Amino acid sequence: KKKITIAIDGFSSTGKSTIAKLLAKKYNYIYVDTGAMYRAVTYFGMKSKLVNKDGFKSESLILKLKDIKLTFKFNKILGFAEMFLNNINVEKEIRTLQVSQQVSKVAAIPEVRRKLVAEQQLMGVNGGIVMDGRDIGTVVFPDADLKLFMTASADKRATRRYKELIDNGDNVNFEEVLFNVQERDRIDSTREDSPLMKAEDAIEFDNSDMGIDEQFERICTLVDSKL
Numbered sequence: 001k002k003k004i005t006i007a008i009d010g011f012s013s014t015g016k017s018t019i020a021k022l023l024a025k026k027y028n029y030i031y032v033d034t035g036a037m038y039r040a041v042t043y044f045g046m047k048s049k050l051v052n053k054d055g056f057k058s059e060s061l062i063l064k065l066k067d068i069k070l071t072f073k074f075n076k077i078l079g080f081a082e083m084f085l086n087n088i089n090v091e092k093e094i095r096t097l098q099v100s101q102q103v104s105k106v107a108a109i110p111e112v113r114r115k116l117v118a119e120q121q122l123m124g125v126n127g128g129i130v131m132d133g134r135d136i137g138t139v140v141f142p143d144a145d146l147k148l149f150m151t152a153s154a155d156k157r158a159t160r161r162y163k164e165l166i167d168n169g170d171n172v173n174f175e176e177v178l179f180n181v182q183e184r185d186r187i188d189s190t191r192e193d194s195p196l197m198k199a200e201d202a203i204e205f206d207n208s209d210m211g212i213d214e215q216f217e218r219i220c221t222l223v224d225s226k227l
């Protein structure tokens with residue numbers, strides 16, 4: 001059977017990674033969470049005091065990019081790959097609200113994008129991959145066999161993200177999570193370099209009111225039609 005490339009883009013917390021993980025499992029594909037890569041670079045910047053609430057030193061961060069080694073290692077127990085920054089597992093650290101509050105600024109830096117996009121394209125050379133992010137169908141894999149674009153109401157998305165953060169032991173309130181979700185979408189959609197947008201040939205899914213099972217079933221039918 002043909003090993004295809006599946007690109008999933010969309011606004012934050014629209015359930016992209018849930019669908020991507022299910023697809024990877026069913027078709028035995030590699031799943032790549034590109035948001036984790038932008039988050040890891042952001043976390044590196046925060047730790048090195050190059051990124052903070054008041055602004056950031058993009059010049060210094062750009063110079064440090066060559067010292068950032070990102071790797072995914074598959075965790076058999078969890079059933080997905082975890083993000084390693086310079087050989088250290090940062091899976092927990094990169095999911096905090098603090099990182100979410102800085103990541104869109106870092107992801108707007110063209111040099112950061114160039115590095116990560118090149119790495120993502122290398123991971124996809126053999127197909128058999130499902131990748132989620134903001135620019136996968138438009139920039140990383142413009143020739144992907146299947147492109148999905150996920151949306152949902154801001155309220156649904158913030159509720160989902162809030163639950164995840166609370167489950168992770170992050171002490172946040174709903175209002176700041178809602179603000180962050182909307183603020184990230186605003187920055188991601190309006191940045192100059194590869195802004196978040198639906199590729200012309202992407203199929204849109206609004207999952208505000210659709211259950212994950214129904215959605216997954218529909219998407220599998222689409223995948224099967226490409227094999």
Ligand code: C5P
Nearest residue numbers: 012034035038103104107133134135184
């Ligand atoms: O997917 P996730 O919400 O973890 O992504 C975090 C942030 O990383 C996004 O809000 C966006 O700023 C950035 N990102 C990006 N391009 C991608 C994936 C993520 O700019 N392909």
